[in-house]
Amino acid sequence: MSSKAMKQPVALRTFSTIFVVLWLIVAAFPFLWTLWGSFKVELDFFSKADWRNALTGARTMVEHGSAFTSTGYEGAWVQEEFWRAVLNTAIVCFFTVTISLTIGTLGGYALSRSSYRYTFWLLITALIFRAMPPITLVAGYLLPFFEWNLWGILPTTIIVLVAINQPFTLWMLHSFFQKIPKELDESAKVDGCTQFQAFRHVIIPVMWPGVITTGLFSFLLAYNDFAVTSMLLSKENQTMVPKIASFLGTTQTEGNVMFAVAAVVSATAPLFILVMFFQRQIVSGLTQGAVKG
Amino acid sequence: MKHRTFFWFILPTALAMLLFIALPIVSVVTQSLFTPHEQVFKTVESCTPFKCTEATVIDTEATEALREESPLGRFAGLSIYLDRGHLATAEVAEAWRSSDGLKDFFNKLGNLPFYRAMSFTLTYTFVVTPLLIILGFAIAVAVNSLHRHLKGLVIFFSLLPMIVSPLIGSLVLFWMIDSRGVLGTALQWLFADPNLSLKASTGLTWVMLIVYGVWHSAPFAFVVFYAGLQTLPQDTLESSMIDGATRWQQTRYVVIPHLMPLVTFVALIQLMDNFRVFEPIVGFNASAHATSLSWFIFNDLGGETRLLSSASASSVLTILGVAILLSPVLIRTWRDFNEKG
Numbered sequence: 219m220s221s222k223a224m225k226q227p228v229a230l231r232t233f234s235t236i237f238v239v240l241w242l243i244v245a246a247f248p249f250l251w252t253l254w255g256s257f258k259v260e261l262d263f264f265s266k267a268d269w270r271n272a273l274t275g276a277r278t279m280v281e282h283g284s285a286f287t288s289t290g291y292e293g294a295w296v297q298e299e300f301w302r303a304v305l306n307t308a309i310v311c312f313f314t315v316t317i318s319l320t321i322g323t324l325g326g327y328a329l330s331r332s333s334y335r336y337t338f339w340l341l342i343t344a345l346i347f348r349a350m351p352p353i354t355l356v357a358g359y360l361l362p363f364f365e366w367n368l369w370g371i372l373p374t375t376i377i378v379l380v381a382i383n384q385p386f387t388l389w390m391l392h393s394f395f396q397k398i399p400k401e402l403d404e405s406a407k408v409d410g411c412t413q414f415q416a417f418r419h420v421i422i423p424v425m426w427p428g429v430i431t432t433g434l435f436s437f438l439l440a441y442n443d444f445a446v447t448s449m450l451l452s453k454e455n456q457t458m459v460p461k462i463a464s465f466l467g468t469t470q471t472e473g474n475v476m477f478a479v480a481a482v483v484s485a486t487a488p489l490f491i492l493v494m495f496f497q498r499q500i501v502s503g504l505t506q507g508a509v510k511g
Numbered sequence: 512m513k514h515r516t517f518f519w520f521i522l523p524t525a526l527a528m529l530l531f532i533a534l535p536i537v538s539v540v541t542q543s544l545f546t547p548h549e550q551v552f553k554t555v556e557s558c559t560p561f562k563c564t565e566a567t568v569i570d571t572e573a574t575e576a577l578r579e580e581s582p583l584g585r586f587a588g589l590s591i592y593l594d595r596g597h598l599a600t601a602e603v604a605e606a607w608r609s610s611d612g613l614k615d616f617f618n619k620l621g622n623l624p625f626y627r628a629m630s631f632t633l634t635y636t637f638v639v640t641p642l643l644i645i646l647g648f649a650i651a652v653a654v655n656s657l658h659r660h661l662k663g664l665v666i667f668f669s670l671l672p673m674i675v676s677p678l679i680g681s682l683v684l685f686w687m688i689d690s691r692g693v694l695g696t697a698l699q700w701l702f703a704d705p706n707l708s709l710k711a712s713t714g715l716t717w718v719m720l721i722v723y724g725v726w727h728s729a730p731f732a733f734v735v736f737y738a739g740l741q742t743l744p745q746d747t748l749e750s751s752m753i754d755g756a757t758r759w760q761q762t763r764y765v766v767i768p769h770l771m772p773l774v775t776f777v778a779l780i781q782l783m784d785n786f787r788v789f790e791p792i793v794g795f796n797a798s799a800h801a802t803s804l805s806w807f808i809f810n811d812l813g814g815e816t817r818l819l820s821s822a823s824a825s826s827v828l829t830i831l832g833v834a835i836l837l838s839p840v841l842i843r844t845w846r847d848f849n850e851k852g
Contacts, residue, residue, distance in 0.1 A: 248672075321527060324520045325523070359540070441676070486679060493671065505738035
């Protein structure tokens with residue numbers, strides 16, 4: 219707001235500030251509350267007696283002698299072997315992102331540099347695939363995967379996630395490559411490079427911002443997926459999100475909700491850090507499609 | 512780019528999509544036309560020294576042989592689509608005949624599982640989408656008037672509800688609105704009803720899921736609109752001010768028209784994403800009161816008995832629903848592409 223005429227009247231400014239503060243509370247408070255509560259015992263986090271117990275940890279004090287306890291985390295990580303799920307998630311995310319970026323960059327680059335009609339049809343097909351809920355495909359996977367003994371293992375899930383990721387990756391990288399001037403690789407070809415050499419020596423050095431942004435979204439998709447991972451992974455190969463879902467079924471009855479709470483906090487922490495470091499890329503990624511129209 | 516080079520560049524990604532998206536669709540459609548074999552029975556006579564009894568037992572060998580011969584099962588045509596678990600044509604026709612008035616008819620329709628899932632999915636999609644656009648717009652306008660040092664911080668916290676896995680996000684809210692959780696207690700106190708529980712009533716469960724949906728997706732709309740506000744034409748805004756436009760008129764006639772293409776974009780993306788609503792129902796443990804199409808498929812697939820045929824039929828119906836939702840986008844993209852030439 220540069221000019222004086224743009225200055226808002228005090229009442230309006232107060233109102234909009236209050237609104238933003240309210241929104242911040244709505245957006246962030248649930249996470250802070252859960253983080254705080256994850257260090258309490260269940261009777262404090264779900265307090266029938268007094269809601270303030272969740273803040274002060276009255277029962278936690280009685281049971282553990284301190285207002286904070288890590289029993290929830292111990293239960294989840296050690297007893298329920300949540301570390302295994304963390305490891306699986308790391309493997310799945312790493313390979314999904316790497317593979318889908320590798321083949322996505324090649325494809326996206328080709329789509330942005332070809333002017334034939336079939337590129338349009340490929341992109342439209344990708345758009346349709348992007349719109350389909352992944353769970354609708356799962357019924358199609360199960361029978362062949364059982365038949366060929368591919369069900370339940372990580373590589374299968376990784377490949378499926380890569381494929382489900384592709385439509386989105388292609389669209390994003392396609393629009394990103396279109397912003398890189400065609401003259402760049404054309405001049406390289408004039409100098410005697412083949413198309414692949416032009417890609418290798420001219421495009422790869424300048425494409426990283428777009429690839430990193432796309433990679434972030436591929437990562438989020440793999441990290442957050444529940445429908446595919448919960449249907450395609452066997453119990454010992456589960457990633458974090460289906461593991462948390464399975465906590466709900468088994469531990470809620472045993473009164474170990476705090477395991478699930480601790481696991482939820484553990485699974486949110488990496489995302490928190492991710493947003494902290496890559497906020498700019500995430501925002502630009504979200505708006506990229508929009509600005510293009 | 513030459514066809515040949517293009518082919519080699521696109522091959523890996525095309526192959527991945529072909530094998531793991533296109534083929535599964537074909538296989539889902541095929542499976543939805545078949546149902547598992549019935550078991551083959553045979554009569555055996557077992558004789559004791561005094562009398563002989565006839566018993567019917569399952570002929571495991573014959574059943575196995577039948578399964579071996581055609582693993583898909585027997586051809587069922589469209590019957591799975593029309594059975595009680597899906598489109599339920601017979602039941603719908605019956606309800607139409609026997610019910611007095613539309614209200615009664617829709618009540619009866621609501622008892623059929625597929626229509627129940629459909630009605631929640633559609634309600635969710637078409638209530639959440641406009642609400643999140645309005646909320647996102649309001650936040651974007653409010654944040655835009657903040658001091659620039661604060662903006663980054665606000666954006667950081669705003670991204671959180673969107674970036675966490677839907678299942679985790681819904682669990683976090685679910686624990687808070689539990690009748691023993693902090694929000695649940697607050698609501699009980701607010702309405703002076705110590706037995707108030709959001710989980711117990713269908714209406715409140717729907718409201719809860721919709722609130723979650725808005726909370727989860729509003730940040731996306733906010734970020735997109737916020738970026739749009741940065742490119743707002745200042746000249747137009749200033750000239751409207753010279754012409755005496757009030758603040759509200761500026762917003763109505765300059766800001767909103769400028770953001771309109773973005774509104775379309777957000778609406779389309781969110782229609783697609785909200786239509787697949789699924790994780791919140793698991794997270795909120797709400798399946799007794801609200802089911803969605805995706806949850807419906809998931810439910811068929813899970814558990815000991817994997818009802819592949821039934822899940823496949825629901826999948827095909829869901830895909831058709833997505834196609835109908837998506838048709839405006841497709842037509843638009845088609846037009847854009849033709850204009851570009």
